[in-house]
């Protein structure tokens with residue numbers, strides 16, 4: 470572990486051991502585990518995975534922040550857009566807000582309280598939580614239930630998108646797709662090699678397989694230089710297809726670290742894999758699996774391709790700052806500044822606004838419409854990045 474990052478406590482060591490054992494069980498005869506399998510186990514293994522821990526990974530006592538924690542301005546701006554989507558679909562129709570990977574429910578609680586400022590706007594709305602981590606699902610439910618109950622909004626736990634059949638509304642995925650297991654592939658100059666780990670005598674080390682199973686469509690273009698590493702997530706791509714299967718009307722809004730494939734290859738030729746613990750980057754991804762968050766940038770070229778194949782219609786794709794601007798961020802900022810109790814709070818609001826617009830510079834927003842509703846939603850298009 471890096472010098473600046475606090476050492477693991479005994480419970481964290483125990484959990485890392487459980488992950489190492491799960492990796493050993495999942496390894497092939499040579500001890501090799503492909504990276505997507507490694508990421509799946511390190512993040513989600515029941516006995517030791519990062520997101521299976523009882524503690525929350527978010528906020529000052531955790532490992533990282535997401536935009537919803539920076540300031541309610543984020544959720545308030547999103548609420549404006551949710552209202553527009555609802556109006557376009559017909560405000561008298563049932564409307565499901567389905568948040569996938571809601572974490573501890575911070576975004577949902579802020580979003581519902583912003584939407585609740587117009588109580589009639591919540592009639593017919595239900596809030597659905599699709600959260601894989603049992604401890605975070607419990608936190609999200611506890612956080613949302615009082616806010617939702619005050620506003621007459623049912624909160625529903627769902628095991629997966631569309632578990633209760635086709636629905637109309639909005640699917641929100643904020644920093645969800647970058648946490649989905651991804652394959653890492655290295656270009657040798659004439660072939661791809663699968664990267665992963667090798668588990669030997671209870672130790673986990675980076676490793677490379679001598680081959681790589683084919684990547685599902687579309688093919689990954691061969692880079693001009695050897696040793697370029699690309700990360701692709703068939704899991705994330707098939708998740709987009711599953712939204713296409715169940716969203717009868719409305720939009721899928723994905724906000725995440727990422728870029729087009731060509732930008733990723735040019736800007737991150739060694740890949741984008743990142744690990745964080747206690748708000749610091751961890752460079753050793755292997756020796757304490759499960760102790761830090763792992764993520765890779767979303768390859769939006771592949772995700773957009775998967776969306777097209779699923780019949781979803783692209784309404785918008787661009788930088789997060791552009792999306793916020795199009796949804797009314799300046800008006801929300803003005804209102805927050807006008808409501809600031811004193812000069813200090815005004816400064817805090819300005820700093821949060823700067824952070825939301827420029828601190829999330831690597832974020833892209835992809836907005837996709839269910840085909841049956843694409844015409845009704847066409848007015849919500851915002852400029853592409």
Ligand SMILES: C[S@@+](CC[C@H](N)C(=O)[O-])C[C@H]1O[C@@H](n2cnc3c(N)ncnc32)[C@H](O)[C@@H]1O
Pocket residue numbers: 520535536537569570571572573575576599600601602605642643644645648649
């Ligand atoms: C980086 S956190 C983002 C949390 C939250 N969206 C936010 O913005 O604060 C990723 C979340 O996705 C959840 N997750 C990952 N894979 C999932 C899946 N297949 N289904 C549901 N939740 C999942 C994780 O447990 C975690 O809560």
